Amino acid sequence: MRAAGVRAFGETVQSLVVDDPRPLAADEVLIEVRSAGIGNWDDIIRTGGWDVGRCPPLVLGVEGAGVIREVGSNQTGFRVGDEVLCHPVPLREQGTWAPYLIAPVGSLARKPPGISWDIAAIFPVPALTAQQVVDDALALRAGDTLLVHGAGGITGGLIVQLAALLGVDVLATASSHSADRVRGYGARAVIDYRDPMWPHHAQTLADAPIGAVANAARGGAEAAMTTLADGGRLATITPDPPAPARGITVRPVYVRSDGAQLTRLTVLLASHRVSMPTPRSCDLDQAGEALARVVAGHESSGVVITHASVHTATTR
Numbered sequence: 001m002r003a004a005g006v007r008a009f010g011e012t013v014q015s016l017v018v019d020d021p022r023p024l025a026a027d028e029v030l031i032e033v034r035s036a037g038i039g040n041w042d043d044i045i046r047t048g049g050w051d052v053g054r055c056p057p058l059v060l061g062v063e064g065a066g067v068i069r070e071v072g073s074n075q076t077g078f079r080v081g082d083e084v085l086c087h088p089v090p091l092r093e094q095g096t097w098a099p100y101l102i103a104p105v106g107s108l109a110r111k112p113p114g115i116s117w118d119i120a121a122i123f124p125v126p127a128l129t130a131q132q133v134v135d136d137a138l139a140l141r142a143g144d145t146l147l148v149h150g151a152g153g154i155t156g157g158l159i160v161q162l163a164a165l166l167g168v169d170v171l172a173t174a175s176s177h178s179a180d181r182v183r184g185y186g187a188r189a190v191i192d193y194r195d196p197m198w199p200h201h202a203q204t205l206a207d208a209p210i211g212a213v214a215n216a217a218r219g220g221a222e223a224a225m226t227t228l229a230d231g232g233r234l235a236t237i238t239p240d241p242p243a244p245a246r247g248i249t250v251r252p253v254y255v256r257s258d259g260a261q262l263t264r265l266t267v268l269l270a271s272h273r274v275s276m277p278t279p280r281s282c283d284l285d286q287a288g289e290a291l292a293r294v295v296a297g298h299e300s301s302g303v304v305i306t307h308a309s310v311h312t313a314t315t316r
Contacts, residue, residue, distance in 0.1 A: 003098035007046030013288030053090025061096030142167030150217030152178030
């Protein structure tokens with residue numbers, strides 16, 4: 001089975017040939033992958049910075065969407081032929097950049113019929129991360145004032161949308177190119193993050209002291225923290241959390257697989273209460289180049305690998 005990944009941590013992405021899927025454990029399903037997401041986190045995995053439960057040679061990819069082709073003996077909620085999406089970490093075998101994926105049933109959500117394979121594939125990691133920022137790390141409630149630093153990215157944009165749905169007063173930073181889109185997500189004001197005075201502007205625009213900040217900008221957590229009132233709450237999805245100061249609680253957020261939570265989020269997506277950009281698609285052979293472009297910030301709408309060669313398959 002041809003896939004894309006690394007033979008050793010730190011190496012460039014290359015084509016791999018891996019074994020066909022093994023027999024399933026009782027709580028697993030075999031998914032024929034239709035589309036697989038590419039994110040910044042895949043580069044962290046590539047370099048060994050995120051332990052996803054497997055060592056090289058390692059097929060990359062920790063989110064995807066496809067069709068269930070086989071179920072383990074304990075399955076009650078999912079059947080062969082169901083269309084699903086997932087964030088299957090820790091990996092049971094290999095990642096999603098392959099034609100087939102073995103995933104625990106607890107990581108699955110059903111794909112809504114009206115959602116494309118590509119959008120379904122890039123939804124799980126940013127959506128789960130955003131929900132875990134809003135609920136677990138910041139415990140946001142209606143009436144809170146939130147600043148989202150880096151709202152032009154997919155995860156930052158979802159944080160804005162989920163917070164706005166709760167009735168939170170959302171301020172955001174983004175590029176001028178993304179400002180209208182972020183306002184459409186529900187941000188009351190959008191500040192250009194390239195302006196060195198943006199922390200001051202955020203505090204001026206806030207109707208009340210900023211009590212919560214979500215940082216989704218690489219290297220931006222320390223600057224974002226300066227906008228907070230004493231005793232506030234900072235959640236960052238980047239690996240550079242600043243030291244706590246002024247009574248501020250600092251919480252790094254590392255995404256957690258949760259099929260039930262992902263199911264609730266897909267309901268919001270299907271009902272258009274949250275939205276996602278349409279990603280660019282690429283072939284398996286282009287995975288390494290696409291990952292480099294994502295890391296460089298050149299793919300604001302995301303990129304997915306489409307497995308066209310297996311789209312007509314009906315069985316393993």
